[in-house]
Amino acid sequence: MSMLKTLLPSFALLRSRWLGCPLALMLTSTWALAQDKRWGPGEPASDYGDRFYDLFWLITILVSVAFALVVVLLVIPVLRDRARPGHRASFDHGKSLHDKRLTAIISIVTFIVLDAWVLVIAMKDLREAYWAIPDAKDPQTYRVEVLAQQWAWNFRATGVDGEFGTADDILTINELVVPLNRPVSFNMTSKDVIHALFLPEMRLKRDVNPGAINEAWFKPIKEGDFTILCAELCGFAHYQMYGKLVVLEQGQFNEWEAEASRLASTAFDADDTEAHWAWDWQE
Amino acid sequence: MSSDHIHPEPTTFLRKHVFSTDHKVIAKQFLWFGLIWLGIGGIMAMMLRWQLANPGVPVPLLGGLLFPRTGGVIDPASYNTLFTMHGTIMIFLGLTPAMIGALGNWCIPLMIGARDMIFPTLNMLSFWAMFAGGAVGFYSLFVPLGATEAGWTGYPTLSTTVGGVGQGETLWAIAVFLIGASSIMGGINYITTVIRLRAPGMSWMRLPLTVWGLFLTSILNVLFVPVIGSAMILLVLDRVFGTSFYVPASIMSGGTGGDPILYQHLFWIFGHPEVYILILPAWGVVCDLLSFFARKPAFGYRTSVGSMVVITVLSAVVYGHHMFTTGLSAMLGESFMLLTMIISVPAEVLFFNWLHTLWKGSLRLTTPMLFAMSVIFVFGLGGLTGIYLATIGTDIFLHDTYFVVGHFHLTMAASALFGTFGAVYFWFPKMFGRMMSEKLGKWHFWLSFVPLVIVFCIMFISGYAGMPRRYYDHTSVEYLRPLQHLNVATSVAAFLLGAAQLIFVFNFIKSRWWGKPAPQNPWDVGTLDWTIETPVPHYNFKTIPVVQCGPHEFSNPVLGPDTDWIYQTEKLPD
Numbered sequence: 050m051s052m053l054k055t056l057l058p059s060f061a062l063l064r065s066r067w068l069g070c071p072l073a074l075m076l077t078s079t080w081a082l083a084q085d086k087r088w089g090p091g092e093p094a095s096d097y098g099d100r101f102y103d104l105f106w107l108i109t110i111l112v113s114v115a116f117a118l119v120v121v122l123l124v125i126p127v128l129r130d131r132a133r134p135g136h137r138a139s140f141d142h143g144k145s146l147h148d149k150r151l152t153a154i155i156s157i158v159t160f161i162v163l164d165a166w167v168l169v170i171a172m173k174d175l176r177e178a179y180w181a182i183p184d185a186k187d188p189q190t191y192r193v194e195v196l197a198q199q200w201a202w203n204f205r206a207t208g209v210d211g212e213f214g215t216a217d218d219i220l221t222i223n224e225l226v227v228p229l230n231r232p233v234s235f236n237m238t239s240k241d242v243i244h245a246l247f248l249p250e251m252r253l254k255r256d257v258n259p260g261a262i263n264e265a266w267f268k269p270i271k272e273g274d275f276t277i278l279c280a281e282l283c284g285f286a287h288y289q290m291y292g293k294l295v296v297l298e299q300g301q302f303n304e305w306e307a308e309a310s311r312l313a314s315t316a317f318d319a320d321d322t323e324a325h326w327a328w329d330w331q332e
Numbered sequence: 333m334s335s336d337h338i339h340p341e342p343t344t345f346l347r348k349h350v351f352s353t354d355h356k357v358i359a360k361q362f363l364w365f366g367l368i369w370l371g372i373g374g375i376m377a378m379m380l381r382w383q384l385a386n387p388g389v390p391v392p393l394l395g396g397l398l399f400p401r402t403g404g405v406i407d408p409a410s411y412n413t414l415f416t417m418h419g420t421i422m423i424f425l426g427l428t429p430a431m432i433g434a435l436g437n438w439c440i441p442l443m444i445g446a447r448d449m450i451f452p453t454l455n456m457l458s459f460w461a462m463f464a465g466g467a468v469g470f471y472s473l474f475v476p477l478g479a480t481e482a483g484w485t486g487y488p489t490l491s492t493t494v495g496g497v498g499q500g501e502t503l504w505a506i507a508v509f510l511i512g513a514s515s516i517m518g519g520i521n522y523i524t525t526v527i528r529l530r531a532p533g534m535s536w537m538r539l540p541l542t543v544w545g546l547f548l549t550s551i552l553n554v555l556f557v558p559v560i561g562s563a564m565i566l567l568v569l570d571r572v573f574g575t576s577f578y579v580p581a582s583i584m585s586g587g588t589g590g591d592p593i594l595y596q597h598l599f600w601i602f603g604h605p606e607v608y609i610l611i612l613p614a615w616g617v618v619c620d621l622l623s624f625f626a627r628k629p630a631f632g633y634r635t636s637v638g639s640m641v642v643i644t645v646l647s648a649v650v651y652g653h654h655m656f657t658t659g660l661s662a663m664l665g666e667s668f669m670l671l672t673m674i675i676s677v678p679a680e681v682l683f684f685n686w687l688h689t690l691w692k693g694s695l696r697l698t699t700p701m702l703f704a705m706s707v708i709f710v711f712g713l714g715g716l717t718g719i720y721l722a723t724i725g726t727d728i729f730l731h732d733t734y735f736v737v738g739h740f741h742l743t744m745a746a747s748a749l750f751g752t753f754g755a756v757y758f759w760f761p762k763m764f765g766r767m768m769s770e771k772l773g774k775w776h777f778w779l780s781f782v783p784l785v786i787v788f789c790i791m792f793i794s795g796y797a798g799m800p801r802r803y804y805d806h807t808s809v810e811y812l813r814p815l816q817h818l819n820v821a822t823s824v825a826a827f828l829l830g831a832a833q834l835i836f837v838f839n840f841i842k843s844r845w846w847g848k849p850a851p852q853n854p855w856d857v858g859t860l861d862w863t864i865e866t867p868v869p870h871y872n873f874k875t876i877p878v879v880q881c882g883p884h885e886f887s888n889p890v891l892g893p894d895t896d897w898i899y900q901t902e903k904l905p906d
Contacts, residue, residue: 089796089797089798089799089811089812089815090797090798090811091811100725101725101726101728101729104723104725104726105720105726105796108719108720108723108726111719112716112717112719115716116712116713116716119683119687119708119709119712120709120712122687122690122691123687123690123705123708123709125691126626126690126691126692126693126695127690127695127697127705130626130690130691130692130693130694130695131694131695131697132627132694132695132696133694136694137627137694137887137893137896138626138627138628138692138693138694138886138887138896139628139692139693139887140628140629140886140887140888140889141628141629141631141688141692142629142630142631142632142633142884143629143631143632143633143635143685143688144632144633144634148631148632148688149635152632152635152681152684152685155680155681155684156677156680156681159676159677159680160674160676160677163673163676163680163719164673164674164676164677164719167673167719167723168669168670168673168723170725171669171723171724171725171726172666172669174725175662175665175666175724175725176662179724179725179728180662180665241489241494241495242487242488242489242490242494242495243487243488243489243490243592245657245732247732247800249729249798249811252728252729253728254657254728254729254731254732255657255659256657256658256659258592258593258658258659259489259494259580259592260580260581260589260590260591260592261580261591261593261659263659276809276810276811278800278809280657280731280732280733280800281487281732282412282482282483282487282490282802283490284412284481284490284495284496285407285408285409285411285412285481285804286408287412287802287803287804288408288800288802288803288804288805288806288808288809289808291808291809
């Protein structure tokens, strides 16, 4: 209780330049940073990319307030309660019913404000976006099988016939071409070690494990060239395991797909077991 | 209880200083061992930061010696080895011995009023198992094909023969196993000693909070270190005997079909409690030091103990948050997210109690106090940024970026390290009979604290900008190239941080042999360790003390105006 009573007048200390300024600076800079979507990989290019920023921004505000409180309560005693002749510390074990109530109230407030609030939004995001894998039977869904290896990304698309494991499958290495505004769904596995598919502009990251198939999806909402990275340590060339993601507008994409399928069929060699790694799509 | 717990003082050099069963000697062995390894791990960190700031530029001073084939440039494989060994060394060979080994051995018997640990021989074995682990780890740096490159987490299948056939990874697993055996032996000893050898009157609620922290850490050690031990055995079997616990059938023809994710579960069932294994003793020390130097009772002793117990329990059920991108089912992911978030509640109670302990105190800003207070700041930063990573929506992007690196360094590394520094500055006078220089100590503090916060806060920014960790060279990725100045700034601050540790080394060595002789109780603190003379005699206590009051009776009005503290062996005046 003593803490609450003395807290209010102590906020006068905040007006002192050397405490107030850094705090204000810290808060405004985190705010500015959280607001700036161009930082790093640039503005999100997938439809759920903005959800990351909304949540990041919310958490930043919440933890900044919490941290500012901690710093204020740490600095005030340093300024005010230093040992000096004639000064004696107050004697308080914090055992009173009042202190216990205060502890309980702060715990509940922490849980509701810091945890439950964020948790509810996060759950909603997971169900509506990140883990809402699109229906593979929907013709709108563009399916891609990913086979990672040290140190390259192999991509397989069905080609125009819509079936995996046929002669017109489009196989690409370190380059993936997808249509704009259609959900892209991945089935992923690895030949050797664990990798992780990281599409920074799309805010997508998912491990690619050997011996199992992992799913992930995103829906590109911007045309252009984007980055494909590996985010799980996979050996000494881990940092060089990058590729290019190309998002094409539907008309251009159809042209590209038809041409790529035709080329794939002409080069198809039924005896080349190395190239026939397709599997039945898993949901 | 402990009155007849006596073993004779050794007479030979070997039994006195090398294979000693005296907890005080073992504590010093652990301390020296831990500090030396912290130095080695720290030098590795400096080399990592050099490479990240100046990709492909030869390392000054050490480069030509360590990487002669490349003319002093760190090659990508060596870079992987460096960060793998940096992590392993700092956690298992640096902080574990310096924090748990040294502090636990020194504080537990002296603070509870015991003449030694309850199992002195086991205690000696604990140190030598750790030493053997360190020796194996060190040897692995020199085998053909080099030491492990699979990260300190050692995820299969990169850590199996699929990823590399050198002996380095096998030796790494054996080293971790030996160090784990050391931790289990220490843990059994600490738990039993605290339960059985408390002096008369030393009830559970009169234990210094340092002992509580060490006690709970020991419980986690005994419960969860065996899990990583078994994970390491399976890894060695996979590597050496051709089993396939972790190698799926689709890779090795004829394999029976193991699962690399099995390892991740085993590793993190241990790995998450490990975070608390390192931080709980630091929290205990911080609780005590804040009270000692604020000259106030530790606020809410019972709720602090309760919070630490709750965190100990919760630490066992949140490990899944390390695996959000692995491919957990939606239900598991959401459960682990909820459980992880709940940890913020007991943690918040600890912060509340720490800040309340300082409130209206009479603060003596000595070096140990500065380190203890900095833990509040550093752990506050680290703990709060944990919320971003506990939330799956933000973790998907931030996972395996520098955001994670900044977060866990502030929580488990920097907080545990600053707790250790506080403890070393605090108990040094009793340990070595001499005072450490306060002036150098304060220089050490400020030159460590400020660069440390800069280093890891910049990492939050680079992580937010999507900079992946464990990359040899970030300039190879187009969108990371404009962020290279962040790497340079981090490295400059890191070099300052590294250089500041030289002040500590100088202060430690100088004070150890040439420091001012320490009085019996330089800090005016009432716990049992300060009731005995310096240097501490072989049996610690001539007669086993009888404890009359709690450890934090500071500024109690009944003590009168002339003094603000009382020994635990004295009765509070009516």
